[in-house]
Amino acid sequence: MGRKALVLGGGGPVGIAWESGLISGLARAGVDLGKADFILGTSAGSFVGARLAMGAQAATLVDPILAEPPPAPRAEGAPKPAPPADLSQLMKLMAEAGSGARDPQEVRVEIGAFAKAAQTPDETTFISSFGRSFAGLPDTTWPERGYGCTAVDVETGEFVLWTAESGVGVTRAVASSCSVPGVYPPVTLKGRRYMDGGMRSGTNADMATGYDQVVVVQVRAGATAGAAAEAQARRFEAEIAVLRDGGAEVMVLSPDAGSLAAMGLNLMDFRKRADAARAGVAQGADAAAGLRALWA
Numbered sequence: 001m002g003r004k005a006l007v008l009g010g011g012g013p014v015g016i017a018w019e020s021g022l023i024s025g026l027a028r029a030g031v032d033l034g035k036a037d038f039i040l041g042t043s044a045g046s047f048v049g050a051r052l053a054m055g056a057q058a059a060t061l062v063d064p065i066l067a068e069p070p071p072a073p074r075a076e077g078a079p080k081p082a083p084p085a086d087l088s089q090l091m092k093l094m095a096e097a098g099s100g101a102r103d104p105q106e107v108r109v110e111i112g113a114f115a116k117a118a119q120t121p122d123e124t125t126f127i128s129s130f131g132r133s134f135a136g137l138p139d140t141t142w143p144e145r146g147y148g149c150t151a152v153d154v155e156t157g158e159f160v161l162w163t164a165e166s167g168v169g170v171t172r173a174v175a176s177s178c179s180v181p182g183v184y185p186p187v188t189l190k191g192r193r194y195m196d197g198g199m200r201s202g203t204n205a206d207m208a209t210g211y212d213q214v215v216v217v218q219v220r221a222g223a224t225a226g227a228a229a230e231a232q233a234r235r236f237e238a239e240i241a242v243l244r245d246g247g248a249e250v251m252v253l254s255p256d257a258g259s260l261a262a263m264g265l266n267l268m269d270f271r272k273r274a275d276a277a278r279a280g281v282a283q284g285a286d287a288a289a290g291l292r293a294l295w296a
Contacts, residue, residue, distance in 0.1 A: 002212025002249075004295065006036035006052075008045025009203040010196070011219030012180070012267030014276045015044035018259055019217055020062040021277035023048070025284020027058035031291050033215060034058035038146035042197040042204050044219065044267075046149035046177035050170055051133055053143035065277045071270060085182045089114055094199065098231030105157040108199050112154030115181035115195045123185045127175045134171045142170050150197025150204045151176040154186045159200045161207055162189075183268070202232060205239040209246045213294050216240065218254040219267070251294055256283050 008019055023033050034052040041049030051061060090111065097107035120126070148163040151173070160166075162173040168189045176187035176194035186193035197204060205216045218236065243250050255263060262279035264272050 003037045003210075004035070005038045005040065005208040005211035005214045005248075006033050006049070007203055007205045007208050007214060007216040008039070008041045008049045009205075009216070009218045009220070010043025010045055010198040011202075012044055013270050014263050014267040014272045015219040016047055017062075017065045017273035017277040018219065018255065018263055018280040019045060019048045020051075020065055021280020021282075022217065022253065022259075022284040022287075023052070023058050023280075024060065024062035025281035025286075026288050026291065027061075027284075028281075029285045029288030031284075031288045031295050032058045033295070034061075036146070036215075038148070038208065038211060040204065040208050041147075041149045041174075041177065042202065043150075043178050043180070045203075045217065046174045046197070047130070047133070049147060049149065050143065050174050053145040053147035054133075054170070055143075055145075056133075062277050062281060065273055068273065070274070085118065085120075087182050090182050095231060097199070098235055100231075104200070105159075108152055108157030109155070111181055111199050112152070112157060112186070112195060115154050115179070115186050116193070118182040118185075120183060120185045123187060126179070126184050127171060127187065130171065130175065134174070137169070137171055139169045139171070140167075142168075148207065149173050149177040150200065150207070151179075151187075151189075151194040152197060152199045154193045154195050159197070159204075160194065161204075180268075201235055201239065203236060203239060205236070206242040209243060209248070211248055214243050214248045214250045215291070215295070216243075216250060216252045218252060220254075249294060251291060253287060253291075255279075256286075259283050 039049040039053050093111050097104040142164050148161050151160045177197045179195045181195050186195050259279040262275040
């Protein structure tokens with residue numbers, strides 16, 4: 001029996017819901033991705049992966065999301081919510097980093113400057129918002145299971161893979177991986193500040209080399225178009241090629257038509273979480289037969 005890795009890509013709060021549903025749907029149909037020897041997460045995937053690595057059961061992973069109360073309607077006369085952050089500059093820089101026209105690390109330095117200058121919640125508030133999943137953990141806690149998550153240094157643009165050997169705690173490591181520039185603040189670890197690992201890649205799947213079977217969950221495949229999406233697709237294909245060239249058998253799971261419709265285009269829209277979770281459960285049940293032989 002070969003060694004297995006699970007790669008979970010980024011995709012905001014909606015992506016967390018869909019990935020959780022997908023994993024639960026698969027587990028209920030007999031395919032438990034939580035039994036991977038190594039779980040690698042980027043951004044949303046770092047949160048879902050950490051929950052699995054910390055011992056959450058795959059079959060019930062989605063239950064807390066489905067139990068969330070629906071967002072309360074805005075009361076008459078209540079102030080309108082603040083408009084969403086303007087991320088047009090971030091999107092431009094991310095497209096430039098993926099185009100190959102400039103050194104991607106150099107562009108990530110500019111993204112880091114954008115992240116530092118943005119008006120966001122303070123770091124303490126952001127970390128505390130991660131909810132019950134990591135509440136009360138000692139600062140140095142790390143999963144006993146094989147687990148890693150990704151981040152980028154805002155000053156140097158250097159990519160970092162946090163693992164048990166890094167000497168950091170899972171709460172801050174996951175927070176750093178989820179720190180979308182312009183939305184959330186960079187997170188401090190070991191005296192430096194870090195932002196979302198998705199600034200290198202939405203999946204960073206090439207970090208899962210050395211395993212015999214790899215399942216890669218990609219949240220955003222097929223939902224966007226244009227030069228940025230094409231660059232992202234090329235990057236993803238290159239990562240999968242690295243895994244296969246290393247001898248891995250790879251299966252990619254991405255949202256089907258029903259899941260894409262449930263998730264919508266704005267992966268930061270909390271109102272879509274329940275629908276995305278249910279769509280993920282249904283897709284997982286449908287996908288289990290095709291995955292069972294790989295994951296047996």
